[in-house]
Amino acid sequence: MRAAGRWREVLAPVLLGVVALLAWQATVIGLELRPFVVPSPTAIGEQLVDHAAVIAAASWSTARNAFWGLVIGVAVALLAAAVSAAVRVVDEMTAPLVAAAAVVPIVALAPVLYTMFGANAQTARVVVAAIVSFVPVYVNTLRGLRTVTPVHRDLMRVYAATRRQATRVVTLPGALPFFFSGLRVAASVAVISALVAEYFGGPVDGLGKAITSAVSSSNYPLAWAYVVGAVVIGLVFFCATLALERGVLHRGNLRQRP
Template sequence: MRTSAGLSRTVLAPVLLGLVALALWQLLVVVFEIKPFIVPGPLAIGSEFGANFATVLQGAVVTGGNALVGLVIGGIAGILFAILAALVRVLDELSAAVVAALAVVPIVALAPVLYTMFGAGAETARQLVAAIAVFIPVYINTLRGLRQVRPVHRDLMHVYAASAWQTTRTVTVPGALPFIFTGLRIASSLAVISALIAEYFGGPVGGLGKSITSAASSSNYNLAWAYVLGAILVGLVFYCVTLAIEKFATRHYQPAT
């Protein structure tokens, strides 16, 4: 019974809310005769999405691939640098300003610079933009989690004459898992958004961002929104997969309390 109730809250309730929102959206478009260049109705978007599914899927693969590379690189870098910062206090203090600067770097300014550095025909710039966007929340959340270790656990490891690395590997990192996955869940959506935005400012033709721009510039607003729907689905897949990995990890590994 508890499992059924939990399934209803986590799956059925959001689905029902989404269906109600879509029905209300379609009703407003029909009643007020809202023009497609303002916002098309869900039925028109869905129809265009189905008619151009292969094209949308092709763009989703490009954008999703760049976001995945950025998520992996930025996630690993964020976790490793957070561990080093937790072990070496001086490194933490020195890197604080750099992390703060990275957090406020606008993608609209960074993407063209990276395209110039790595070439407009490569996907490298988009992947690096996604990696930088991912690095910030993963680093901050991981570092916060690494600082939450209870003093009694540190004292116990000290009694056993454990090294700093042994303490980090067996106590600190496992205890920080909830914080690490919180950062990864936030970063999973940011990776898709960053890769999508980076496509607006140059680079190869493929990707949902380029497709949205092309469709909107030709006044095909239904198709543009179909590509937007594709981007939303890519973001949801990233978030759900990250959440599933978190559930699996926390279910099969419970740090000692």
Template sequence: MRPGEATRAGLGRTALAPIVLGVAVILLWQAAVTVFDIKPFILPGPFQIGAQFGDNLQTVAAGMLVTGRNALIGLVIGAILGVIAAILSALIRLFDELAAPIVAALAVVPIVALAPVLYTMFGANAETARQIVAGLAVFVPVYFNTFKGLRQVRPVHRDLMQAYAASRWQSTRTVTLPTAKPYVFTGLRIASSLAVISALVAEYFGGPVGGLGRSITSAASSSNYGLAWAYVLGSILLGLLFYCAALGLEKLVSRRPGS
């Protein structure tokens, strides 16, 4: 077998295992619902959820678009601010000492308490509150992972840059940031899913009509549990889309020359 064929075969086996596991779980789930006569308000069967997902595909897609847009805005803004704050913390000790307790406090802010306050501040008809919630959820893991990566530079590399009389910014740009890149993308992959979850949860507590969170609440309140789970399925797909996009970006950047 040629090396290329061996690689493709290995990738095929790697992709086949989770597919087989997923199909087995779905079949066992459906069998359990049927055999034990589990009521839909407790747990609907996957076939019912799939049917509702297909019948309401346009509505689910519209909700995914609203939630995805808010999550994307929060992801981009939160990631940029997280990287910048981590760089400043690594360069300036005083900034690090000031930022550490603030970031620690942001890490434990409950969305259920923050979202209603932000809706009051920015208005119930604006998407701003949802985007801010998503941005805060993204900021924390990106900041901590980037900051950890910036501290991973070997002393010999720092000594070499000092020997070349490089400025702090030159050392950061040529040595520190490339070393921290894997940590940045680790934080970004974690944050990509958190952005979707946070934007979705924020939709439960008010704001404009639209988005998967409000759709789940509306379907559940009208006892349409299959449809509610169809929106949950849409949320899962959206989270996977964000995660795969972050992973794809990491692979793309890593393959660039000089990366």
């Protein structure tokens, strides 16, 4: 039964994707849409095959920047959330900064960072991805650290547990689902922010620059092929974080069983 359920989980989105691609192809052919409006899936597929190496290289560059930005953003968010949860004053002091980081536009931030770190370095793109991924992880983790049910808190007091023991047994396990919720969001926005930052300067080895170059030369199927590369990166990041979440939470559940 479990195997059948897993197969359904896999086949259902695959079949839906196939149907969507067939409908897309039929619409382009039936309405005789021009490539600058929307190219057909077959035209995009041809560009994917013909420029596979170039698309892979550009995707790797964007993925690398997004990954390091995500790692830095998550690390800083976890540290900041731990301090804010322990010291209320720190939370009140940093709240305006977190709010500002949540609404700062990438289109305004990226050019400033390129000026600071240099147009030939990838640093600005990593910093943009780190700032964008910091917010969801920080907000969700801080909420998780403060979400302790009264019955669990009272139980720890009855057993005369120390603060460290209560944190290890109750607070951290309860905060894990909140952390992973923020991590899933951060993984997606890290890829988006790293790609968008590439439009405004820096080296010409990422998907953002490649899409701009393809559009400027009116090669719209190739531009969409680069977009497919970005979609693949986003899916890899999302699936990796989802697998990590299931592995950690499943292991925690096994340890809690008698």
